[in-house]
Amino acid sequence: MRVLITGGAGFVGARLARALLARGMLAGRRIERIVLADQAAAAPWLLADARVEARVGTLLAQIERLAGEPLDAVFHLASAVSGECELDFDLGLRSNLDSTRALLDALRRRVQQHGAAPVRLVFASSIAVFGPDPAYPFPDLVGDDTLPTPQTSYGTHKLVCEQLVADYTRKGFVDGRAARLVTVTVRPGRPNGAASSFFSGIIREPLAGQRASLPVDPGVAHPVASVGRMVDGLIAVGEASRAAFVGRTAMTLPGLNVTVQQMLDALERVAGPAVRARVVRERDERIAAIVANWPRAVTTPRAAALGLRCDASFDDIIRSYIADCRDPVLGDPAALKGMA
C-alpha cells in the first residue's frame, strides 16, 4: 500500500514514518511506499529507505499531484502551530483550514469521479480544541465528550477540520478518523516560542547542560506524552475498524496527567540534582495566563478501548528522550552533555 504523511519531515511525522517503515505493514497490508509531503526537507536517515519518497513544498501546491496517484492511507499532520496562527491569521487559515479542505476534496474526487475506494485518513487534531469559555468552565478531567470551545485560531481550525473529516467520512468520501494529540514532550531542538515550549525546555535544556526558565507555578497540571506514544496512537487509530473507533467524533490520545513539580521530581530521579538545579523559576505572566486556559488533565476511555495507554511515568518519558538522543542514527549526543 501507499501511505502519504503530510508534515512528514516534522518531529512527529518523521517518527511516524520510521515506525511505519519498521512495522512494514499497516492495517494488514504491506507498505510499499511512504510519501513525505512537507515544506521542509526530510532527514537523510529517512530518505535512505528505498520505500521513502519526499516531496518538498506547501501542501496546497502538492495536493493535485498527490490526489492523482495511487494512495491507500493518509496521515494528515501538516499544520501551522498555535503561535504562528495567532501572529498571522491568514497563514493559519491557509495552512490549517484551506489545506485540509483541499485535501479532503481531492480525496473525494478520487471516489466520486474515479470510483476509487475511500482513502483511510488519520487527521492529527489537538487538545487545543479545548479552551475555557466563560459560560462553560472545564471539568476536572477533559474527555472526548467535553464541549470544545477553542480559544485560539489553531484550536478552532483543528475542531473545524475534525468536523469536516467526520462529514466526508459519513458521506463515504474518505474513511477518516481524528486523533487529538496531547502536548508532546520532550521535543528535541530549540525552544520554539510556543507557550507550551517550557514543557520540553525544563527537561531538554538541563540535560544539555543549560539553564532553563520555568514560567509557571510548579502546581500547574497538564497531560503530556512521549512522541512514541503519540505515534503508537496515530497508527492504532489508523488501523482501527470503524466499529472499534466508535462513531465519528475525534478521539483524544492518552496523556499522562502530571504537574510541573512531578516533572521536576522525575528529572531529579533520572538525571540527578545537579541537572534539576538548572531549572529556575521565573514566572512569566503572559505564559502563565495562556497555560491557565489549557486542560489540566484528560480522560481517554475510547483510546483505552483501542489498547492505548499513556506513558507509565514521567521518568519513562525522560528516559525515552535520553534513549532517542543516544540513537546511533537520529540521535544527538550533545543534547545530553549536561548529564554526569
Place this chain on the structure above:
Amino acid sequence: MRVLITGGAGFVGARLARALLARGMLAGRRIERIVLADQAAAAPWLLADARVEARVGTLLAQIERLAGEPLDAVFHLASAVSGECELDFDLGLRSNLDSTRALLDALRRRVQQHGAAPVRLVFASSIAVFGPDPAYPFPDLVGDDTLPTPQTSYGTHKLVCEQLVADYTRKGFVDGRAARLVTVTVRPGRPNGAASSFFSGIIREPLAGQRASLPVDPGVAHPVASVGRMVDGLIAVGEASRAAFVGRTAMTLPGLNVTVQQMLDALERVAGPAVRARVVRERDERIAAIVANWPRAVTTPRAAALGLRCDASFDDIIRSYIADCRDPVLGDPAALKGMA
C-alpha cells in the same frame, strides 16, 4: 445604521426585516437602511418601505459589494437547507461554508484594511448541529453545553461556521454571536421535502382543508417555536452586550418541548375535531429514522437570561399562524379555508 440581512427574502428573513422596520431601532441606533440579500426577490410589502433595498443573486457574488458599503449590523440567515445539502454536497459547501467564510473575510478586511469598527454579526445556526453519535447519546435535555456531533452536512456546516464566527470575534474582526434556531412551525406554503416538513404540515394542511400525513409516532417529542419567537431571539442576541451573551459559544433560542400528540391536541382545541381529523397516521420509516436522530427537548438558560422565552403553548403557536394568515398585508386567507 445600515443592516444587512442575508436570506432576507426568506421566511424568517422577511419577518425579521418586518420586525426591525417596525422597531425602527437596533441596539440603540436608528435603522436607516435594511439591505435584503437573497437569491429570490423580496416581497412587495417589504420593498414598499423606503428604507428597504433588495439585492437579488447568490451571496458569494454579492459579498464584495456589500462589504465595500457602510454597514453596521449583519443578520446572516442565507443557507441551503438540510435536504438540499444531502442531495448536493458541493451546493452545501458553497452555500453554507464558503459563503460564510467569504462574508467573514470581507467583514475582516473592513477592520484590517480600512480601520472600520467590527460589524455586529448575528449568525443563524440550528439545533441541527446536534446528532446522536454512537459514543455519545443525547441527554434528555439538549443544552448549549451538549457536545455537538452533527449527523448531516447542514449541521456540520452550521457548527463549523459557529466556530469561525467565534474566532473572528475573538480576534476583533467582527462582533459575532451565533444563535441556534429550533424547528420553526407553522411554516406557510407548501411541503418542502425536508424531514421536518410534517411539523408544519400536520397543522397547515388541515387548516387549509387538506389531508395531512403524519409519518412518525405521536409520542415523538421535539422543540419547536413560532417564527415570531425566533425573530425576537435573533434581535435580542443582536442587541445583547458581549457580557450578557456570555462567552462566544453559540446560544440555542428557546423552543417549546412538545410531542406530536400535544400538537394534535392543540389543533383540536384551536380549530375543532373536524380539522384535527384530517391528520392521518401513515408511518414513513425513512422520516421516522431521521427524526429519531433529533433532539427531543432543549434547555436554554442562557437565552432565558437574555429575557427570551419559548411560546407559552402550542395552542399559541397555532393561533399566531392563524393571525399571520389573516394579516391584511402578508396574509393568505385561503390558507384557512378548512376552518369552520
